[in-house]
Amino acid sequence: MGVSVASLGFPRIGLRRELKTALESYWSGRSELDALLSTASTLRRVNWTSQKEHGADIVPSNDFSLYDHVLDISAMLGAVPEAYGWKGGTVDPVTYFAMARGSQGCCAHGVTAGEMTKWFDTNYHYLVPDLTADQTFRLSTTKVVDEYREAKALGFQTRPVLLGPVTYLLLAKIRGDQEVSPLGLLERVLPVYQQVLEQLVAEGADWVQFDEPGLALDLDDAARAAFRTAYATLTAAVPSIKIMLTPYFGALDDNLDTALSLPVHGLHLDLVRAPEQLADVLGKVRPELLLSLGVVDGRNVWRADLSRLLNGLEPIFRARGNLVLAPSCSLLHVPIDLARETDLDPEIGQWLAFAVQKIAELRTLATALEQGRDAVRDVLEASDRAASLRRSSPRIHDLAVQTRLMAVTPEQSCRNAPFARRRDEQQAWLDLPLFPTTTIGSFPQTPEIRAARAANARGELPEADYTAFLREQTSKAVRWQEEVGLDALVHGEFERNDMVQYFGEQLSGFVFTKHAWVQSYGSRYVRPPIIFGDVSRPHPMTVEWWRYAQSLTERPMKGMLTGPVTILNWSFVRDDQPRAATCRQIALAIRDEVQDLEAAGAAMIQIDEAALREGLPLRRRDWKTYLDWAVESFRLTASGVADRTQIHTHMCYSEFNDIIVAIAAMDADVISIETARSKMELLDAFVQDAYPAEIGPGVYDIHSPRVPTVEEMVALLRAARERLEDRQIWVNPDCGLKTRKWPEVEPAIANMVEAARLLRAEAAA
């Protein structure tokens, strides 16, 4: 009996991004596999030690991953698509990384990477399990048991964590057959999971954690039945290990009865996203089921209000006597240690908690429950103080922002004329050819550019020299775009570290960090800005760079902005007001920038909303509310311009069929989308009456270093012509080119421009 503190998963990347460095060094051939594995092993040891030191009783193993925890399960199951030429046996690192990143082969042959998509509603991306209807599975890695053993040798009795079989299959795709449900493969997957559990038992494991965030989704009866089958089978087959089932990211809701009926030993609840489900659970739960209460936010950086949490926890503890306290979900989504942020504004710093601080908070709660609040009085008082200072801080509230928001009229979210009339005015002004060519915004962020920015940040490269350097990069990029024959140019975004962070660093109401990296996918990390207060724009953010770039060319230079919904979804957002309210504030700030760009002479302004679809709530019944305010925020941003000013937007990683009405309601003049990997199938949503405006369906996948041929892009454009009217079609890549290298970009864009020329000839014939 008592309270234990559990960590459900810890960031893998290392305090100093050691994992990124080791991976990229290994991939580039600068170091051996052994060096990578040794770094990985050190990271695990440091993570276990640190979680213990900060007060966790239960620490996970197998939460570490060299690339992605979903890919780890595919490897464990031996689910390797044929194209990777895997011969069976153990899934080796070469095969594993080929699935993750593609393999170059020679002269642009090789295998493409698996499809990547966002993990639930986070900014983490996983590799979609790529299965066949006749897929077989065989235990093909020893990772789970190896890492358990490794921890044990260091003196840590861990609770291994695995992505559960049902969520794994819910996230999978059956190759070539969208109709077959991957859940049909459950019975073939379970024996492998069983084998892993048996091995863990043999090594001495007493508990295992099964992550099943799929339980927070809309499920049909077949999926609910799959949960019952899976856990009945596993608990019957391996009765000596206890299962902690950990759904998270939302309420169990209509899946609650299913979850409660599973023959597991423990159930975790995300009480940050769905505090209201607690009463229901307490009323229904069988007494012997161990509850793990996810009371500290694993998705955000705010310090918990410990006294308030205790008010809720004390009666539950008295009633049940036995509890686990945990973060709401894995700590993968938050930075590691606030202590590294020595330059942070101290007033704001005291409102924050990163991964290790969150574990310490849970420790305090556990001690207070077991020994009484007095035992941790100082810590509770500090928490009370921080909570009350945050509530009353004048830094958070800006009367001018609120007054302005209150005065917003519906007209401000409407362009003057409908699209058809705007198009005529824009065409008269811009005089673009049929099938105009453009790119999405960024050009390669070369090591040289990163180094210059880092040197500037360290104070070693004076501002003037840094600016001169960036101007030179920009000017080279503009000259090259003219030479290669693009129609609508971009400045290249060389001055930006990241499309969200760059704006966060210039807006009021935001703070940004130095070291607070969070994994986005593989070795790519982001430093999400922290929105702590009312948002406004103290000064123009992009106008000077636009003006400089436009001064170099007669062709239209696109103004390039990140939209309010994307800034919101890729930042740590304040939790003291609705997200919609914060989004509208950002919308007004970016609207100012749009208007300043127009005043400076920009004829085209692109407002990226890469994360608009990504931010869709997990439950369908919440979609409408979200889309209403998200679309409204975009419109508020974009509508303050004259009809002849062409508003572009860009979205990637999206399927549009189910939200096409909302996409159309954004009322952009041009949208560029990712379509290459789906072979233009995504365009099916954009049929004429559903979508009247112009569209740039991406004609090549920028995630791969492969240079696309003219022919394949022509073929894609022909497929686009079957679905759209000629006058609607733009020609562009799937997304920005910042992660590519110039030797890949130059021939690819040359081919793309050539493909557009051929298409114009076809259309004229």
Ligand SMILES: Nc1nc2c(c(=O)[nH]1)N[C@@H](CNc1ccc(C(=O)N[C@@H](CCC(=O)N[C@@H](CCC(=O)N[C@@H](CCC(=O)O)C(=O)O)C(=O)O)C(=O)O)cc1)CN2
């Ligand atoms: N926020 C966000 N989310 C997104 C995307 C996105 O672009 N932004 N795209 C989608 C895919 N996700 C992605 C996430 C990150 C990156 C990415 O390229 N990240 C970079 C870091 C970007 C960055 O902030 N760079 C900074 C810092 C660079 C850096 O590490 N500098 C070194 C020094 C470098 C040197 O001296 O050479 C250092 O500080 O130690 C800069 O350019 O200034 C990386 O991990 O490498 C790409 C895609 C979805 N989500």
Ligand SMILES: [Zn+2]
């Ligand atoms: Zn994109």
